[in-house]
Amino acid sequence: QSVLTxxxxxxxxxxxxxxxxxxxxxxxxGAGYDVHWYQQFPGTAPKLLIYVNTxxxxxxxxxFSGSKSxxxxxxxxxxxxxxxxxxxxxxxxxxxxxxxxxxxxxxxxTVL
Amino acid sequence: xxxxxxxxxxLVMPSxxxxxxxTVSGGSITSGSYYxxxxxxxxxxxxxxxxxxxxxxxxxxxxxxxxxxxxxxxxSKNQFSLKLTSVTAADSAVYYCARVIVTTWGYxxxxxxxxxxxxxxx
Numbered sequence: 001q002s003v004l005t006x007x008x009x010x011x012x013x014x015x016x017x018x019x020x021x022x023x024x025x026x027x028x029x030g031a032g033y034d035v036h037w038y039q040q041f042p043g044t045a046p047k048l049l050i051y052v053n054t055x056x057x058x059x060x061x062x063x064f065s066g067s068k069s070x071x072x073x074x075x076x077x078x079x080x081x082x083x084x085x086x087x088x089x090x091x092x093x094x095x096x097x098x099x100x101x102x103x104x105x106x107x108x109x110t111v112l
Numbered sequence: 113x114x115x116x117x118x119x120x121x122x123l124v125m126p127s128x129x130x131x132x133x134x135t136v137s138g139g140s141i142t143s144g145s146y147y148x149x150x151x152x153x154x155x156x157x158x159x160x161x162x163x164x165x166x167x168x169x170x171x172x173x174x175x176x177x178x179x180x181x182x183x184x185x186x187x188s189k190n191q192f193s194l195k196l197t198s199v200t201a202a203d204s205a206v207y208y209c210a211r212v213i214v215t216t217w218g219y220x221x222x223x224x225x226x227x228x229x230x231x232x233x234x
Contacts, residue, residue: 002158033217033218034215034220036220036221045225046221047224048220051222052217057222089158089159093219100173100174101174103158
C-alpha cells in the first residue's frame with residue numbers, strides 16, 4: 001500500500017494526450033511538499049522526468065509536463081509516442097515521523 | 113557527469129546482513145549540498161525509499177526499516193554504503209543508489225546507479 005496513489009495502468013493511442021494522477025494527503029503533497037516524476041523502462045533504473053512539480057531536466061521533451069494542486073499532482077504526456085511506453089512513478093516527502101520520502105505505486109503506460 | 117555504481121553480494125543468507133556500496137565518480141561526494149540515498153525495488157513492484165545520508169554523516173531512514181538499516185559514508189573513497197540486518201526473503205530486490213537534490217520543499221533524485229539485484233535465500 002503506497003502512501004501516494006497512482007492508477008496501475010493507463011493507455012493511449014499515438015498522438016493522444018494522457019494524464020497520470022498522483023493522490024496524496026495533508027501530510028505530504030497537501031502539506032506543500034514538491035512532487036517529482038520518474039520514468040522507468042524494464043530492466044533499467046528510473047530516470048528523473050519532472051522535478052519540483054513542473055520542471056523538466058535538460059533533454060526531457062516538452063511533451064511531458066507536471067502540475068500540482070491541493071493533495072494531488074498530475075503528469076501529462078501529449079503527442080504520445082511508442083517510446084513513451086514505460087512505468088511512471090511520482091515521489092514526494094512526508095511530514096510524519098521526522099519526514100521521509102514516499103513514492104506512488106507506479107503507473108504502467110501502454111501505447112496502443 | 114556524475115555516475116553512481118552499486119556493488120556487493122548478489123546473494124545473502126536469511127537472517128544475515130546485506131551490505132552494499134555505492135561508488136560515485138565524475139565528481140567529489142562532498143562537493144555541493146547533496147545528500148546520497150538508497151532505494152530498492154522488489155521484482156515486479158514499486159520503489160521504496162530506504163534512507164539518505166549527508167556527507168557530514170547525518171542520516172534519515174524510512175521508519176519501516178529504521179531498526180535494521182545503517183547508511184554510512186567514506187569521503188576518502190567517494191563512497192557511501194548500506195547495511196541491512198536480519199534480512200528475509202522480503203528484502204530481495206534491486207537496490208539503487210542515487211544522488212539527492214534538496215529543494216525548499218523536499219528532495220528528489222537526479223542521478224541513479226544502474227541497480228544491483230540482491231536475493232535473500234539459503
